[in-house]
Amino acid sequence: MAPNPYLPFKAEIISVTRQTDIDWTYRLACDLNPRWGQFAEVSIPGVGECPISISDFGDGYIEMTIRRVGKVTDVIHQLDQADHLFIRGPYGQGFPVPDFYGHHLVIAAGGTGLAPVKSIINHFYRHPERLNRLDLLAGFKSPADILFKEELANWAKLFNVLVTVDKKNSENTAIDCKEGLITKFVPELEIPQLAEARVIIVGPPVMMKFTAQEFLKRGVAEENIWVSFERKMCCGIGKCGHCKIDNTYVCLEGPVFNYTRAKNLLD
Numbered sequence: 001m002a003p004n005p006y007l008p009f010k011a012e013i014i015s016v017t018r019q020t021d022i023d024w025t026y027r028l029a030c031d032l033n034p035r036w037g038q039f040a041e042v043s044i045p046g047v048g049e050c051p052i053s054i055s056d057f058g059d060g061y062i063e064m065t066i067r068r069v070g071k072v073t074d075v076i077h078q079l080d081q082a083d084h085l086f087i088r089g090p091y092g093q094g095f096p097v098p099d100f101y102g103h104h105l106v107i108a109a110g111g112t113g114l115a116p117v118k119s120i121i122n123h124f125y126r127h128p129e130r131l132n133r134l135d136l137l138a139g140f141k142s143p144a145d146i147l148f149k150e151e152l153a154n155w156a157k158l159f160n161v162l163v164t165v166d167k168k169n170s171e172n173t174a175i176d177c178k179e180g181l182i183t184k185f186v187p188e189l190e191i192p193q194l195a196e197a198r199v200i201i202v203g204p205p206v207m208m209k210f211t212a213q214e215f216l217k218r219g220v221a222e223e224n225i226w227v228s229f230e231r232k233m234c235c236g237i238g239k240c241g242h243c244k245i246d247n248t249y250v251c252l253e254g255p256v257f258n259y260t261r262a263k264n265l266l267d
């Protein structure tokens with residue numbers, strides 16, 4: 001009999017890092033070997049299951065940054081080091097990272113959209129010689145929503161990192177940030193050789209749509225832009241149809257799409 005594809009395995013929580021009041025990063029002990037940008041289904045027995053991006057991975061561990069928004073994520077946030085989560089995956093198509101080698105990579109991430117690309121930035125942080133140049137535009141609603149502050153500070157030592165907030169307030173942030181939507185800063189980006197630019201955009205659908213338009217206006221070719229969808233999902237393996245947009249199963253064919261395809265999926 002074929003193994004049950006819905007059967008999760010138990011993964012111990014190695015550490016919990018609070019990024020903001022509602023976004024916590026869980027490092028889990030497991031040998032998942034995901035690809036950049038893939039997701040996994042995370043469950044709590046008796047409560048439910050939800051898809052979460054794998055925000056980083058290494059020998060014997062994966063990380064997930066989980067925002068507390070409802071039924072399952074509320075319970076996950078009650079767990080601590082040495083507790084367990086249940087995982088199945090990894091699922092979906094990730095980013096074609098080796099195709100970016102030697103190029104100028106621009107990453108535009110909105111809010112929790114920074115999670116699915118964090119492992120890519122860390123990869124190039126460890127191997128900066130594999131890229132010509134990396135620019136990161138990371139946009140958040142307010143200073144209190146900024147994720148991965150420590151990593152942002154480290155990445156800024158090697159890459160051009162611009163952190164933006166929709167509205168600055170009196171909060172004191174350790175990170176220097178500019179006020180405005182990400183779209184406002186795309187025209188100011190230095191892109192010395194357009195044909196060399198490879199662009200990743202991850203965030204809410206409206207942010208991805210308008211940010212992509214800004215890059216297209218700059219002259220970046222559609223086929224050199226990738227986006228990732230956080231479409232509502234259930235099974236994660238092409239069985240339930242919850243994630244379908246027209247005839248596309250986002251869980252199987254995505255969540256990462258080249259823009260030539262994604263432009264027809266973004267409302």
Ligand SMILES: Cc1cc2nc3c(=O)[nH]c(=O)nc-3n(C[C@H](O)[C@H](O)[C@H](O)COP(=O)(O)OP(=O)(O)OC[C@H]3O[C@@H](n4cnc5c(N)ncnc54)[C@H](O)[C@@H]3O)c2cc1C
Nearest residue numbers: 039050051052053065066067069070071072073230231232
């Ligand atoms: C491929 C993929 C990757 C994701 N990666 C992450 C991640 O790295 N970190 C993270 O915190 N979340 C991520 N999400 C979103 C996460 O799956 C939802 O927040 C989660 O399912 C909420 O479950 P819940 O039971 O706690 O909330 P529920 O009680 O089910 O819902 C609470 C509220 O959240 C809304 N909601 C539920 N699912 C989604 C969704 N997919 N998108 C937008 N709103 C939703 C509901 O409409 C409701 O308003 C991802 C989703 C997908 C599809």
Ligand code: FES
Nearest residue numbers: 234236240241251
């Ligand atoms: S989530 Fe069930 S088919 Fe995609």
